[in-house]
Amino acid sequence: MNAEPPAPRRSQPLVRIVAGRIVLFAAIAMLAQLVAVLVEYGRDPQNLARLLLERETAELAGGLSLHDGRLAFELPTDLASRYGVPASGYFGRIRTASGVVLFSHCDEECTEHFLPLEFNPPSFWMRTIRPGYPLTFAGGREVDIGERSVLVEITVLGDRQQAVWSVLANEALDHMLLPMSLTLIFVLGATLASIRTALRPVAAAAGQAERFDPLVPDSRLDEAGMPLEIARLAGAVNRSYARTRELMAAQKLFTSAIAHEIRTPLAIIRMELERIDHPAARQAIGELDELDHFVGQLVMLARLEAADRSGFEPVDLDELGRDIVGALAPYVYDHGASIAFDASSGPSVLAHPPLLKDAVRNLIENAVRHGGPAVHIRVGTDNGPGLFVEDDGVGFAPASRDAPAGDAPGHYRRAGGLGIGLEIVRRIMALHGGYLETREATPCGARARLVFPPAGEAPVTPAR
Known part of the structure; x- marks a missing residue:
């Protein structure tokens, strides 16, 4: 059992890719720097003790208040677990410069570490009791509240609650x-x-590439203003597209030359067969006619590939349909069929007259060749704008799973036909910004309609 191929990865915008990588590398750099900072601070417990002293005294000073010139203190709630319970290892004292104690959480264990009350304290002091970790120190600093100065002192014996981590x-x-x-x-x-x-400019180039018209020989990406690397890619695309145009031109020339070269010997062979009075010769002539028709289709296809929109002009569909019907009437009646034209209100489209005539001619010949004996063909126009060819013959045969690879899904082909004529019609209509619509006629037969874009709309680039 064959394993299913992995689903293709969805492309992401370059902005998202770069942003994600910047954030990732920045996070890695921040993590590395954080580790470096922790290591650096960890090597200097004296500095950590000073930072812890500043932080703890600042939080204790938050409980000071001044009312009518009188100082008061209330222990902040988040410090009660350290400075509000006995034997916590954290001791605090708040006093004025004159020695008046506003708050004291101190026993005999810490009294010896504080400055004497009668001593005029400095604005900042600290003493290491035991070097290293865990932190064990005493110190204090002066805090101003209003116009009064207060000395906030603490002693930390072992930092049992790991307050140093909050400092870090x-x-x-x-x-x-x-x-x-x-x-x-x-x-x-x-x-x-x-x-x-x-x-x-890259987004603009992508828009240009989406609008590339194979019928415009100088279509190319504008490399101006692009970053160097993207400009090189655009240049490679332009060169590749130029080589593709050269290959297409060579293919058109080859197809046209081969078709023209084949028609001459076919005509000679047909003349020689007409001299032979034998049923096999008549059958061979019929097969030669089929081959000559196919070669004619190749010539028409080569002419279509070489066409562009420079030859577009206003075309009256009624007049064009009437001319085609008149020109092909002898061919239709010679094959035992009949044809008629139904005019409408004279819709006009912007089109390439020779190609449009080729399209209608293909539809009529297709109806004659594959519609069955004594088929009646009706050609007409409508205000869609559109032009249709309808017959009461055998109709269309839906494409099956065994249909040739060139048949597009959803397309129909005449019973017994090769389908190249309808493909030419589709390409002609794509060049005109329209499409070929095929369906079965009522009560029988087939109806093919050339649908043009509404008046005032520009033709779109044909799908190739």
């Missing part, structure tokens, strides 16, 4: 994560804006 988190947030995040936002925004600006 604040340091990382304030001095690393926040600045780097702002830098990342600026760099990311500037990078994405630069990419969008640089890709603007």
Whole structure:
């Protein structure tokens, strides 16, 4: 049992790819720097003790208040687990410069570490009790509240609640994560804006490529303003497209030359067969006529491939249909069929007259050749605008699974036909921005309709 091929990966915008990688590498850089910061701080417990002292005294000072010139203190709730319970290992004292104690959470264990009350304290002091980890120190600093100064002192014996980690988190947030995040936002925004600006000509080139018209020989991508690498790609696309046009031109020339070269010997062979009075010769002449018709279709296809819209002009569909019916009437009646033309209100379209005549001629010949004996053909126009060829013959045979690879899905081909005539008609209509509509006629037969774009709409690029 064959394994199913993996589903193709969806392409992502370059902006998203670059943004994702910038964020990823920035996150890796931030993580690496965070580790470096932690290692650096970890090597200096004295500095960590100072930072913890500043943080704890600042939070304790948040409980100070001044009312009518009187100082008061209330222990903040989030510090109660450290400075509101005995034997926590954290001790605090708040006093004025004159020695008046506003708050004290201190026992005999910590009294010896604080400065004496009668001592005029400095604005900041710290003493290491035991070097290294866990942090064990005492210190204090002066805090101003209104016009009054207060000394907030703490003693930490072992840092049992690991308050040092909150210090490290604040340091990382304030001095690393926040600045780097702002830098990342600026760099990311500037990078994405630069990419969008640089890709603007690329997006324009993609729009040009979508509108490439094979019938315009100088179609190419504009390389002006593109980044060098993208310009090289656009240049390669232009050169590849030029080589494709050369191959198409060579194919058209080859097809046309072969078709013309074959028609001459076919005519000679037919003349020789007409001299032979034998049923086999008559059958061979019929087969030669089929081959000559096929070669004529190849010539018509080569002419179609070489056509462009420079030859477009207003065409009256009624007049064109009437001319085609008149020109092909002898051919139709010689084959035992009949033909008539139904005019409408004279719709006009912008078209290439010779190609449009080829399309209608193909439909009529197709009806004669494959519609069955004594088929009646009706050609007419409508205000769609459109032009139709309808017959009461054998109709269309839906394409089956065994149909030739060239038959497009949903298309129909006449019973017994090769389908090249209808493919030529489809291409002619694609060149005119329209399409070929085929269906069964009522009560029997087939109806093929050339549907043109509404008046005022420009033809679209044909699908090749």
